[in-house]
Amino acid sequence: MSKINISRRRFLQGTCLAAGAVALNGCTSVRTASKFCKPGEMLKLGVVGAGGQGVRDWSEMVECGNVRVVAMSDVDSTMLDGAKKWFVDKGMKADFNTYADYRKMLEAEKDLDAVLVATPDHTHARAAIQAMKRGCHVYVEKPLVRTIWEARYFKKVAAECGVVTQMGNHGSARDGLRRGVEILRSGVLGNVTEVHVWTNRPEISPGNKWGWKQPVRRPEGSDPIPPEVNWDFWLGTAPARSFKKDVYHRIAWRAFYDFGTGAFGDMACHTMNLAFRGLELGKVLSGEAVEISERYDDTYPQYSKVKLTYAVRGRKPQVDLFWYDGYRQPPVEIMPQVVTTFGKIPTTGCFIMGDKGVMVNTDDYGESNYFALKGEARMKGVSKHEACVGIPVTLPRAKEQNQRREFVDACFGLTKNTSGTDHSVPLVESMLVGCMAQRIPGKINWNEGKCLSDNAQANALIKPCIRPGWEY
Numbered sequence: 414m415s416k417i418n419i420s421r422r423r424f425l426q427g428t429c430l431a432a433g434a435v436a437l438n439g440c441t442s443v444r445t446a447s448k449f450c451k452p453g454e455m456l457k458l459g460v461v462g463a464g465g466q467g468v469r470d471w472s473e474m475v476e477c478g479n480v481r482v483v484a485m486s487d488v489d490s491t492m493l494d495g496a497k498k499w500f501v502d503k504g505m506k507a508d509f510n511t512y513a514d515y516r517k518m519l520e521a522e523k524d525l526d527a528v529l530v531a532t533p534d535h536t537h538a539r540a541a542i543q544a545m546k547r548g549c550h551v552y553v554e555k556p557l558v559r560t561i562w563e564a565r566y567f568k569k570v571a572a573e574c575g576v577v578t579q580m581g582n583h584g585s586a587r588d589g590l591r592r593g594v595e596i597l598r599s600g601v602l603g604n605v606t607e608v609h610v611w612t613n614r615p616e617i618s619p620g621n622k623w624g625w626k627q628p629v630r631r632p633e634g635s636d637p638i639p640p641e642v643n644w645d646f647w648l649g650t651a652p653a654r655s656f657k658k659d660v661y662h663r664i665a666w667r668a669f670y671d672f673g674t675g676a677f678g679d680m681a682c683h684t685m686n687l688a689f690r691g692l693e694l695g696k697v698l699s700g701e702a703v704e705i706s707e708r709y710d711d712t713y714p715q716y717s718k719v720k721l722t723y724a725v726r727g728r729k730p731q732v733d734l735f736w737y738d739g740y741r742q743p744p745v746e747i748m749p750q751v752v753t754t755f756g757k758i759p760t761t762g763c764f765i766m767g768d769k770g771v772m773v774n775t776d777d778y779g780e781s782n783y784f785a786l787k788g789e790a791r792m793k794g795v796s797k798h799e800a801c802v803g804i805p806v807t808l809p810r811a812k813e814q815n816q817r818r819e820f821v822d823a824c825f826g827l828t829k830n831t832s833g834t835d836h837s838v839p840l841v842e843s844m845l846v847g848c849m850a851q852r853i854p855g856k857i858n859w860n861e862g863k864c865l866s867d868n869a870q871a872n873a874l875i876k877p878c879i880r881p882g883w884e885y
Contacts, residue, residue, distance in 0.1 A: 448548075448575075449826035450479075450526055456824055459525040459549070460485040461515040461540045464492030465663065466554055467531030470581065472499060473817040474529070474552075480821055484522045486512040488646040489662070513643045515540050525549050527824055531581070535672045535877070536649040538563035539885040541578075545570050550577040550824045552817065555682035556674055557841045562876040564841050565864060568834040579820040579830045580837035582682040584778025586811035586819050590687055593774065593782040596795055597691025599804045601784075602767025604730050608688045609747070609764040611737035612777070614676035615668065615715075625665045627739075631711040632657045650883040668712045671878075674848050675713030676738035680761075680777065681844045682837075685734070687763055687779035689840050692732060696724040697843035699858045700850035704741065708852065716741050719847045736847055748773070750785040754792040770800070849874055 450456050456479055460471050463485045474480045487493050493511045500507035512518040519528075519540075528544035530537055530553045538558040541551045551571075557580045558564050571578050584590050597605075615627045635655030638644045644656045651671045659665070667673035688694065704718035716739025723732045737743065742758050747766070751758060751773050763774040770786040772795075783792035784801055795801045809828075811819045816832065823830040846859050849871045858867045866872055879885070 450824055452825065455479055455481040456821060457481055457483045457524055457526045459483065459518055459522055459528045459544070460496075460531075461487075461518070461528060461536075461544075462492075462531035462554075463487040463496040464489065465531065466581070467492075467529065468496070468499070470529050470531050470552065470554070470817055471496075473815060474821055477818050477821045479825070482509045483525065484510045484512065484518050486515040486518040488513055488643045490641040514646050516543070519543050519547060527551065527577075527820075530554065533647075533666045533672050534559040534674055534678060535651050538567055538877075539650055539879075539883060542567060542570050542885050545574045545576050545578075548574060548576070550820075552579045552581065552820045554581040555841075556580075556678040556844060557682075557837050559672075559674055559678070559845075560875060560877045561842050561845050561864065564838045564845070568838045571834050577820065577823045577830055578833050578837070579816065579823070580682065580832040580841075581816065582686050582832055582837075583816040584683055584686055584780060585690075585832050585836075586816035587778060587780045587814045588810055589780030589782060590690075590778065591808045591810060592795060592806075593687050593772070593779055594691040595807050596782070596784070596801050596804055597688075597765065597772065598693070598807075601770065601800055601804065602765065602772060603769030605692055605765055605767040606730050606732055607766040608692070608732060608734040609737070609743040609766075610681070610684050610688065610734065610762070611742050611758075612676060612680045612684055612761045613740055614680050614738055615713075616739065625667055627668050627715050628660065628665065628712055629707075629709050629715070631669075632660055648880070650877060650879045650885075652878055652880065670711060670713070670852070673713075674845070675851065677713070677717075677719070677736060677844055677848050677851065680738075681736065681847070682840060683777045683779070684761060684763055684774075685736075685840065685844070687774050687782070688734065688765055689843075690836070692723075692765070693726050693729070694723045694732060694734075694843070695726065695839045696861050697839075697846050697859055698722045698724050698731075699856055700843075700846040701856040702850045702854075703735075705851065706739070708854075713848075714851055715739050717851050719850050721843055721847050723843070750790060750792050751783075753790055754783065 458480050485496055497507035527550040530540045537553050541553045544551050558567055614624050616624050636658040638656045667679055699722045701720050702717050703720050706715040718741050719736040721734045725731050745752055748764055759775040761777050765772045772784050775781045782795045784795050784798045785792045820830055822828040850857055853870045857871045
């Protein structure tokens with residue numbers, strides 16, 4: 414991050430940033446850099462975040478057959494109890510060590526090969542970076558990190574420590590997404606200059622049980638901290654605040670600036686994935702909220718429409734990507750083939766517009782893709798459309814279409830991971846420019862080379878606040 418245009422003295426003057434200054438040190442591994450496990454060995458896994466999405470992640474890794482959980486940490490002891498029950502119910506020994514503080518786990522467990530991080534966004538970077546510095550491969554739930562500075566630092570440490578990383582946008586391993594990427598890269602759509610991506614998050618609604626009720630301000634007062642929860646450990650690097658029942662822990666934390674990245678961070682790593690990979694997007698030039706609900710002091714908006722502009726890639730033109738959340742959707746007028754085919758705009762999706770045709774994905778993970786050439790009235794599935802059938806298969810297919818297994822196999826050197834830092838960091842960085850735009854009025858022009866924008870308010874959001882005792 415030496416390119417940031419700020420003096421060392423000014424950098425160290427801020428309390429939060431001074432606490433994070435140690436993070437510039439790079440890879441000071443406790444162990445030597447990680448290496449691949451050998452066939453016949455067991456991958457020794459440490460888990461940070463035993464419940465919620467973590468259950469699906471670590472359980473699928475265990476079911477690979479060559480993974481042994483040796484330690485789990487969670488700030489909520491009921492999550493650790495639930496993990497032990499899973500093993501017992503499967504007729505397996507729950508003989509792993511448990512910790513409330515992942516820092517203690519990483520210090521004590523010297524032989525870990527890999528670490529899963531499945532916690533709130535604000536704790537991803539520190540846990541993963543500390544694990545990598547100990548020579549561990551890391552699987553980190555989306556959106557990888559909460560700030561752009563953390564994304565750059567994550568990539569730097571991963572490269573220096575020579576570890577496998579995987580961000581948990583698990584649709585990446587599905588055949589449907591990989592076929593969609595092949596079709597987009599073939600050029601059959603012609604010049605693509607516009608993409609529209611939408612989601613029903615954040616609101617909980619019929620058929621959307623994983624959302625959250627969007628708060629608009631920080632609640633006043635405090636509630637007793639449940640005995641099973643260590644609130645200080647839950648806060649981690651974030652500024653201290655009082656515990657409030659059913660407000661932050663569990664999923665509602667996504668709404669708050671200090672902890673999450675809103676609906677954008679929750680879903681864009683999934684719903685933008687197809688277009689980002691297929692169009693080979695990378696450098697984001699700007700972000701602007703062109704439509705938004707009231708902006709709040711502490712939480713993300715109830716709805717927004719954000720425009721991200723991506724740079725030219727070789728002969729491929731600049732692309733405007735429009736993000737919609739809170740049940741906002743693209744205008745019907747731009748996608749008549751979609752409405753004719755499905756009777757309405759799908760609840761979530763990704764619509765990609767070229768000068769020779771259009772493509773739409775109708776799920777969150779890039780699997781269900783439909784195509785129409787210019788002049789055609791209806792969409793056809795890509796497996797049936799004549800223009801797509803002959804496009805060659807160029808990408809490998811993941812075993813069992815399982816991204817967790819792909820990560821495990823990559824830790825043995827058997828395959829290449831597909832959501833490593835070359836993909837995850839630019840995707841997340843562009844998404845975070847969009848999150849800045851949700852918080853700050855006006856267009857934010859982003860300079861990737863300098864890791865700076867032309868907006869002082871946005872620049873204040875590049876780095877996280879790091880509480881003393883949580884430096885990394």
